[in-house]
Amino acid sequence: MTPPDLPPLRDVIRKHALTARKSLGQHFLLDLNLTKRIVRTAGDLTDCHVIEVGPGPGGLTRALLNSPALTVTVVEKDDRCLAVMEDLKTAYGDRLRIVAADALETDIPALTSAPRKIVANLPYNVGTPLFLRWLREIDAYRGLTLMFQTEVAQRLTAQPQTKAYGRLSVITQWLCEVHSAFNLSKDAFTPPPKVASTVSNLAPLPAPLAPVPFEAMETVTATAFGQRRKMLRTSLKSLDLDLAALEIDPTARAEELSIMDFCQLARALVESRA
Numbered sequence: 001m002t003p004p005d006l007p008p009l010r011d012v013i014r015k016h017a018l019t020a021r022k023s024l025g026q027h028f029l030l031d032l033n034l035t036k037r038i039v040r041t042a043g044d045l046t047d048c049h050v051i052e053v054g055p056g057p058g059g060l061t062r063a064l065l066n067s068p069a070l071t072v073t074v075v076e077k078d079d080r081c082l083a084v085m086e087d088l089k090t091a092y093g094d095r096l097r098i099v100a101a102d103a104l105e106t107d108i109p110a111l112t113s114a115p116r117k118i119v120a121n122l123p124y125n126v127g128t129p130l131f132l133r134w135l136r137e138i139d140a141y142r143g144l145t146l147m148f149q150t151e152v153a154q155r156l157t158a159q160p161q162t163k164a165y166g167r168l169s170v171i172t173q174w175l176c177e178v179h180s181a182f183n184l185s186k187d188a189f190t191p192p193p194k195v196a197s198t199v200s201n202l203a204p205l206p207a208p209l210a211p212v213p214f215e216a217m218e219t220v221t222a223t224a225f226g227q228r229r230k231m232l233r234t235s236l237k238s239l240d241l242d243l244a245a246l247e248i249d250p251t252a253r254a255e256e257l258s259i260m261d262f263c264q265l266a267r268a269l270v271e272s273r274a
Contacts, residue, residue, distance in 0.1 A: 003066050004091040012057050012087075013190075016080050020191055024078060025123030027189040028056045029147075034188060035063040038199055041181045042119045042145040045069040049112035053103045053120040053130065058084050060121055065092045073097040073111050103130055109140035116140060121147040124193065128152060128168070136214050138175050144202040145181075153180050153198035165255050166228070167221040170262050174209050174217060176202040210263030213270060220265040224254035232257075241268050 009030045012018070020026035029035060038060060039045070046068040055061045055074040058081075064072045065088070072095060076082050085098045099111060104126055109116065118141060122130060127148055134144060148156075151164075156172045157180060158164035172178055181199045186192040220239065227235040232243055233250035243250045246264055248257070257265075 003062075006062065006088075006091060009057050009059050012084055016057075016083050018057055018080055018084070021078070023125075024054075025125030025127075026054075026056060026078075027124070027191060027193045029059050029121055029184075029188060030057070030190055031188055032059055032063065034184065035059040036066075037182070038119065038121070038145065038147070039063040039067050041199055041201055042117060043143065043201075045117065048115050048117045048142060049073065051075065051108060051111060051116060051118045051120075053108075053118070054081075054123045055085060056081055056121070058088055060119070061085070061088060061096070064119060065096060069095075071095050071097055071112060073099060075099045075101055075103045075106055075108070075111070077102045104133070108134070109137060114140070115142040117143045117145065119145045121197075124149055132168075132171070135171055135175055138204045141204060143204070144176075145199065146202070147184070147197050147199050149193075150183060150196040150198040153200045156180075156200055156202075160258055161255055163255075167218075167225045170221050170259050171214075171217060172202070173259050174263065176204055178202045209259060210267065212263055212266040216266035216269045217262065220262055220269055221254075224257070224262075224265075228254045236265070239265075239269060239272075241265060241272065 020028055048069055049071045050064050050069040051073045052061055052064060053075045055076055061072060061074055074085055076085060082100055089096045089098060154164045155166055155168045156178050158169040179201055181201050184197045186196055223239060224235050231251045231253060235254060246268055248261060
């Protein structure tokens, strides 16, 4: 299919008065070569329904619509961007589905049938909360290709005994195979943010590294890393776990534990509360 003839994104921004709003964490990516690269990073979309959160002026949306994806569903709360999406729907037809909503309050898997992939340049101010929510329902997705602040992306792949290793590292790697695909300079955006960005690719594992409830893993990681400078016997005291019986050094700190150690703690928490 030949892509429709569309106006340059800067003309779209002028037409719809799309000045980026700090309150919405907006930084627009206008380089269509980069948006195409993000779509390539997402892999084969031939039989997938793709969901994009925060499409803005539609650069990434165009690239997704020009891919073999079955449908592209955009979730947007900014009325100005919704008007841009309506223009794209006129050009592309029913393959584009528009959902006027706050993604934090939306049941994302309910928007499309499986298989689903999320491909999105996430708003900086809600990127982590959205991602944690999607991890909770990771079985609903074939994959996630997401742009984060580089600092956040580094946490996803961080290893024990590093500064970046934390709650997000453990929960992500417990559920997914994750790698950082490529970095983007802050100058690639309009307006430029204060930090660089990274596109991360996440593929759900066939099964979590250990079969423990998400709530238990969330509790032990939040509790341990909430006081990451303290020894585990202090930071985990409120959970009343017998660390010695689990063969976990009570004098260790959270960043010294492996993901399997946290799985063991989560399993012990479940058993203690049974």
